Amino acid sequence: MEYIYPTYYNNFHCIADACPKTCCAGWQIEIDEDALERYRQLQIDTVDYREAAFLQDEKKRCKNLDEQGLCRLIHAHGEEILCDTCRLFPRHTEVFDGVRELSLSISCPEVARMILTNSDNVVFTTEERVEKETEAYTEEERIVYRQLRQLRDWMLPVAQNRSLSLEQRFAKILSVVQVYQEQVDFCVEEEQPFEAISIADVLTTVVKPLDISKTMIHTILAVADEWEYTEPELQEIFDATDAYLQLLSDEDFSQARKHLSEALQKQGIALPATLEQIYIYFLFAYFCGSVYDEYYFGQAQLAVAACYHIEAILLWHFGKYKSIGMEDIIRYTYLYARELEHSIPNILATEAYMDEHRMI
Template identity: 30%
Template sequence: MQVTIPHYYPGFHCIADHCSDTCCAGWAIMIDDASMKKYRAQTDLLGRKLLNGIDWKKGCFKQSHGRCAFLNEMNLCDMYTDGGPSMLCKTCREYPRHTEEYEGVRELSLSMSCEEAARLILGLKEPVRFLTKEDDREETYPEFDFFLYSKLMDVREEIFSLLQNRNREISLRAAMILGLGHDLQKRIRDGKLYQTEELIVRYRQAGCEEFFRMKSREYTAPHGERYIRMNNWFSLFDKLEVLSQEWPAYIGELKILLFEQGPDQYGKKREEFYEYIETVPERKREWSQWLEQLLVYFVYTYFCGAVYDEHPYVKVKMAVICTILIEELALAIYIRHPGCLSFDDFTRLVHRFSREIEHSDVNLNTLENSFRTEEVYGLKEILRVL
């Protein structure tokens, strides 16, 4: 068995009641079978609390006003307090640690839906490194396409290399990984996956960078067109399952700040925002690092999942479009508080976005389906708003 982690993974520590949010509210916490069996066997005072605090049919903890039944007024877990860490279910024990499973491989990550994890990841100054160890365990997955998986791994390695090349502006890096995802998808569709190595070599050549630099200049949309496109993209949020009761109002407020005054004001505010970012070298460097860490995070988490559906291009779109949407929301926060976008502001934004999107398979599937089927998320259309 091969286990991979990002180098920052061991550095995460839950800050419990010192957190400004709680992971015990706003979503249904499902209970694994082993924990359900253990909870049924409890006959003491905690057992009576469990009897009343669990939805035994659905296999999850009950909620009160969107909060887990065991979350007390100090934002601490009564189950942990009364029974110790061994009483926690698998979800509560592991969160925000996340595992992607492949044949003979486990990839561990931290979810940015946890504010402290988001702070750790976005606060990295250095490029992410991935650490791998192996043991003697073996397993076989029926019908697992190991040839496709190996090619996805090769391409993902190249995507990381492209994203972490800090000699290029971040928009160019995003454009290049979109192109690579697009070209890989074509080879899968045409039954030419054997050409993957040749494709990777092409993206390492100097002429490839210049090609995408030229295309980026050619496709960049003026503010008026970008205003229309982004307004359209924001309709995505209306299609999604709502997990937090505050989310629709939050998105609605930011959408008003962005679009209510029309394309001219939108363009003016956008210019002001990027002047704020780019006139201070340290701020510009920090902004680029935030976006790099976001893109690497999304690619690491989702890209190789294409071994199960053969849609790697959609996974790259997911990374790039989600990052663009977060950029746009950051602009709205800047408009709300002119002259300032702090690290804490950005971290809270990413945390809320991730929580609403990544905690719902329905939402992830809705996004992937939109990115796969709707023309407004085509390659040229995305390049126009990078």
């Protein structure tokens, strides 16, 4: 079995009660069957056994949390009592034929800090482990995953090529994936084998320009209207952000982006490099997973849109408060990721929306 993960993966350590946004609140914590049986035998009363999930209080906090934000189950029974969700989070695994891709969810504040404060290129580790494949895959899934993997192996160094502007990098990537999507769609419509697609030819695609305008940002922000929210905070931030941007002229918008970048640069924070880290995260964590829903271009655009969604929020914050720092970037990033990543309907809605509303 091949395992792939960013080199920082094994550096994560939960900061427990020091965490500014506990992972034990705001979403339903599902319990695996083995853990559910353990809880049943111990007569744990904080479990909804019918729903196979932990009960929550009126603030949507897991009922196992004590006043200090620590887990009563761990205190009483040790860490071995945990269900898979609690034991593994924020660790995330994407499953493919003979491959496991491991990442850390940026919806965790500590992971967001690790990722966003890194100014170097992200390096990935590949290792072989003696394991048998236990899942079943179609031949089509095997072929498409190999093709997506080839594309991503090309996309990662392009995305981290800082001799190009962020817009130039994104334009190259989106142009290529758009052509790949078109070729897959053609194969489906004409009942042609996917093996007929030449990734080498796809990579020679002529690059289309990417223009980040106020109108473009307004268009991609609109996808948030289709999301379901676990808490009202991010929805209110999105509404305030869009309202703020609508007050700006095109020239004001360009100047606001420039002033935001300059304000961060004075603190030693290069905004393009920070947005690059967000992009690399979403690209690695989810692009190849589009093999299972066929929104290859939509998923590629989702990763780009995530960067500009967060930049737009930062523009609103800086315009309102006249100050900005790394802690603000970290906070808005994990709030954003919590609403997107913790909801499959939100991910699917965003993929579909971005597939229809093309940035190039």
